[in-house]
Amino acid sequence: MTDNLFPIDAIIRSRRTSMLVDKDRPVPTELIEELCELATWAPNHKRTWPWRFAAITGPAQLRFGDTIAEAMATFGDEPAKVEKARTKYARTPVVMVFGSAVGDSELRTAENRDATAAAVQNFMLGATSRGLATYWGSCPKGANDPVAQFCGFEPDTTVVCIMYVGWATSTVETPQRPAANITFLEK
Ligand SMILES: Cc1cc2nc3c(=O)[nH]c(=O)nc-3n(C[C@H](O)[C@H](O)[C@H](O)COP(=O)(O)O)c2cc1C
Numbered sequence: 001m002t003d004n005l006f007p008i009d010a011i012i013r014s015r016r017t018s019m020l021v022d023k024d025r026p027v028p029t030e031l032i033e034e035l036c037e038l039a040t041w042a043p044n045h046k047r048t049w050p051w052r053f054a055a056i057t058g059p060a061q062l063r064f065g066d067t068i069a070e071a072m073a074t075f076g077d078e079p080a081k082v083e084k085a086r087t088k089y090a091r092t093p094v095v096m097v098f099g100s101a102v103g104d105s106e107l108r109t110a111e112n113r114d115a116t117a118a119a120v121q122n123f124m125l126g127a128t129s130r131g132l133a134t135y136w137g138s139c140p141k142g143a144n145d146p147v148a149q150f151c152g153f154e155p156d157t158t159v160v161c162i163m164y165v166g167w168a169t170s171t172v173e174t175p176q177r178p179a180a181n182i183t184f185l186e187k
Helices: 007-014 029-039 060-075 079-088 106-129 144-151
Strands: 051-056 094-100 132-137 158-167
Touching: 007 106, 029 051, 029 094, 029 106, 051 060, 051 106, 051 144, 060 079, 060 144, 094 106, 094 144, 106 132, 106 158, 144 158
Parallel strands: none
Antiparallel strands: 051 094, 094 158, 132 158
């Protein structure tokens, strides 16, 4: 690994998927707004600005869990997983949902999703640099549309990420990362 020559290198490397947070310390709304603004600096083809954000806090987190649990039950998930979903989204002070708008072609919809993933990373790096822990979770199968509706997103929005967010209380061990696999083509 090279040295952290630039401040952003250290931030990129220190971001870890973590839910080790202070459950009682709220994350100010202004800070969520600041991070979502940072997210919007992500590249996006044709400037479709495809990202959609929702911040879920307080009792809405349990309503969110119930929405997901119902969708999982309809999908046929195991009852134990369904019950866990009812409370799991209340484990951190904030849960963020990142949606990606449908495009005017299959390709554009795929590119929108790529752009939204870049926006999620911007959000996470901004959060890391401020002392917040983040944890990217996938939307459970069958829950995309109920989640999008819960969040007030347009129909056909793809839920790219359900993220747990809170003030970090400790650091997570850094796993060894495999070396980058690079093909250099010069001629
Ligand atoms: C598209 C995507 C979906 C993910 N979904 C989940 C998930 O559903 N559950 C989970 O535990 N982690 C999920 N993760 C987080 C990865 O497990 C995590 O990034 C990986 O273990 C590497 O750890 P690090 O982020 O600390 O480097 C997801 C990450 C991405 C990029």
